Structures are given as C-alpha cells and as structure tokens.
Amino acid sequence: MGIRSKQVIILFLGIFLFSACYYDKKDQVYPQVVVTTCDTTNITYAVTVTNILNANCNSCHGTASANVSGGGILLSTYASVKPYVTNGKLINSVLQNGQASAMPKNMAKLDQCTINKLTLWVNKGALNN
Numbered sequence: 001m002g003i004r005s006k007q008v009i010i011l012f013l014g015i016f017l018f019s020a021c022y023y024d025k026k027d028q029v030y031p032q033v034v035v036t037t038c039d040t041t042n043i044t045y046a047v048t049v050t051n052i053l054n055a056n057c058n059s060c061h062g063t064a065s066a067n068v069s070g071g072g073i074l075l076s077t078y079a080s081v082k083p084y085v086t087n088g089k090l091i092n093s094v095l096q097n098g099q100a101s102a103m104p105k106n107m108a109k110l111d112q113c114t115i116n117k118l119t120l121w122v123n124k125g126a127l128n129n
C-alpha cells in the first residue's frame, strides 16, 4: 500500500470516528414542554377560595388590614366576599379586564390556574362549602 492510500484510509477513519462521536442532546433538540395540569376538582370555599384569598389578597383585605391598606374591603369571611361575587368585581379584578380595579394591587396577575379555580367556584354558585 502506498503512503498516499494509507493517508486516505486514515482520513476516512478519522471522519468516521468523529461523526460516530457526534450526538445531539435530546433536551436541546426537543426542548421539554412542561405540561402543568390545573386541578380544578373539589373546589370549595373553605379550602380553595380561602387559601387563594389568604395567600394573595388578605394582606390588604384581611380583618386587620382592610381599613388600612384594603380600601375598606374585607375578603376574609364568606359574608364579606359574597357581595364582590355578586357585583362581579371579584373576578373582574383578578382578570384585570378594566371592569374593576386590577388585583392583587400593584402585583403580578394571579396565575391562570388560580384564576380558573376562583372562576369555577363563582360559576358553580359561589357556595359556602
């Protein structure tokens, strides 16, 4: 075998080895789509709604704060929330659709799942359950 054909063989071997070592990272080729599911089963006032309001609203609309930072609006009891369901302000405020002051005030809009839960509770009659 001449020196030239040896070089050619080595060249091809080299190309083969390099291409064999090439691989794609699956996560980079197919970026993972995180599918987050929103659990809207068993929505109750006592658990779901109070948790949402306590976590996002009652720092201003709780008993101690309503008259200080909540514009006199109390959202910490069923009886106090119900009028804002009836007049549509509760949902409109979190939808931030211009039909009520956007809430939570000066903060990021609630995530869609949380809004869905509140809406579902309202659409099912806003029961004291």
Ligand code: HEC
Pocket: 053, 056, 057, 058, 059, 060, 061, 069, 070, 071, 073, 084, 089, 090, 093, 094, 099, 100, 101, 103, 104, 105, 106, 110
């Ligand atoms: C940082 C304080 C603060 C937080 C947090 C907050 N609010 Fe308010 N909210 C206010 C104030 C002050 C007013 C009265 C002035 C106004 O309408 O902007 C108000 C008004 C409202 C109104 C009456 C709106 C209208 O147009 O008449 C509703 C309903 C309401 N808030 C619901 C909520 C809900 C639901 C949350 C949580 C998702 C929330 N708020 C979080 C301060 C807050």
